[in-house]
Amino acid sequence: xxxxQNLTYLIFDGYVELxxxxxxxxxxxxxxxxxxxxxxxxIVYLIWKHQNLHEPMYIFIAALLLNSVLFSTNIYPKLLVxxxxxxxxxxxxxxxVQYFIFYVLVDSEFLLLTAxxxxxYVSICKPLQYPNIMRKKTISIFLVLxxxxxxxxxxxxxxxxSYQKLCSFTLNVVFCNNSFFKLFCVxxxxxxxxxxxxxxxxxxxxxxxxxxxxxxxxxxxxxSSGDVRKKAAQTCLPHLLLLINYFILITYDxxxxxxxxxxxxxxxxxxxxxxxxxxxLFNPIIYGLKMKEISKHLKRLFCQQKMN
Numbered sequence: 001x002x003x004x005q006n007l008t009y010l011i012f013d014g015y016v017e018l019x020x021x022x023x024x025x026x027x028x029x030x031x032x033x034x035x036x037x038x039x040x041x042x043i044v045y046l047i048w049k050h051q052n053l054h055e056p057m058y059i060f061i062a063a064l065l066l067n068s069v070l071f072s073t074n075i076y077p078k079l080l081v082x083x084x085x086x087x088x089x090x091x092x093x094x095x096x097v098q099y100f101i102f103y104v105l106v107d108s109e110f111l112l113l114t115a116x117x118x119x120x121y122v123s124i125c126k127p128l129q130y131p132n133i134m135r136k137k138t139i140s141i142f143l144v145l146x147x148x149x150x151x152x153x154x155x156x157x158x159x160x161x162s163y164q165k166l167c168s169f170t171l172n173v174v175f176c177n178n179s180f181f182k183l184f185c186v187x188x189x190x191x192x193x194x195x196x197x198x199x200x201x202x203x204x205x206x207x208x209x210x211x212x213x214x215x216x217x218x219x220x221x222x223x224s225s226g227d228v229r230k231k232a233a234q235t236c237l238p239h240l241l242l243l244i245n246y247f248i249l250i251t252y253d254x255x256x257x258x259x260x261x262x263x264x265x266x267x268x269x270x271x272x273x274x275x276x277x278x279x280x281l282f283n284p285i286i287y288g289l290k291m292k293e294i295s296k297h298l299k300r301l302f303c304q305q306k307m308n
Contacts, residue, residue, distance in 0.1 A: 008166065010095050010183070012088040014174040014272055016265050025083040032277060033076035039284035040065040046297045053293060056134045057123070060116045061287055061294075063143055067112060068280040071105040074098060075175050075276045082174070093162070095176040100158040102177060107150035107202035109246060109279070114206040115142040116239050121213040124236075125220050153198045160191050173272050177253060203250060210243055238286045242279065249275045 018025060047053045047062040078098070082088040090098070122133050167185035181191065217236060253275055288298050 008092040009089045011170045012174050013170050014172050016269050029079045036072045036280045040069050043284045056119045056139050064112045067108050068283050072280045074101045096158050098176040100154050104150040104154050108146050110203050110206045111146040113243050117210040117213040124217050157194050
């Protein structure tokens with residue numbers, strides 16, 4: 001621990017031979033962050049620009065990709081700075097802020113995927129009622145709730161954590177996640193209870209709802225014509241791929257905190273970075289290639305660039 005003007009500093013000890021591969025770390029983080037920003041913002045721009053993409057499904061996709069940009073911006077600038085610094089440290093207050101933003105945006109992604117699954121459910125299972133149900137006001141409410149609900153829940157965890165006494169000051173990770181709870185001298189029952197409530201409310205229940213909606217969609221598609229099945233496959237498959245991938249990564253994040261001593265330093269680093277790599281990088285790829293309308297506008301954009 002280092003102290004400066006009553007600030008408590010934590011040490012990131014999750015890097016592997018950083019002194020030897022400092023510039024390699026920097027280049028990898030920079031390229032990944034650059035690709036995330038460019039790819040996500042490109043598709044958000046296409047959805048904003050083209051009127052035929054101003055539909056609930058595409059608005060939720062734009063929100064999801066914007067969430068990925070915010071999520072990455074919370075992590076990668078600090079990784080870039082640390083990779084070139086002699087000491088990989090962060091103040092405890094800044095660590096709590098990074099932790100807060102990290103999990104608010106993680107849970108927001110689950111809630112956005114939930115809203116998207118409901119949109120697909122209404123579109124395929126109740127097509128005649130779709131315009132009345134998925135109005136602009138409904139979409140706005142879903143979007144606000146997706147970010148406000150996790151923020152309200154994690155503000156309590158962050159506040160309680162700021163008052164905890166620390167008995168250790170070294171984190172075996174490269175950014176602040178729930179592993180900093182292991183630094184506390186005494187395990188807080190209040191933090192544990194709120195944490196379980198938040199996990200159920202923002203992850204478990206949404207996943208159950210998503211499974212229910214897609215089960216209903218599959219039943220309808222099984223009984224319907226080939227065109228309905230094709231439409232469902234085109235719009236639902238990307239959502240399912242993202243959900244499965246994200247749920248696995250969240251499970252990784254929860255498991256690694258409890259079993260981190262059983263992993264090698266390299267394995268721990270790779271697992272730590274998976275959550276901030278896969279979804280932000282692959283979300284725009286999946287939606288850009290699998291969603292027919294977005295893919296069409298994306299091809300036109302690149303064709304225009306080549307002609308110019």
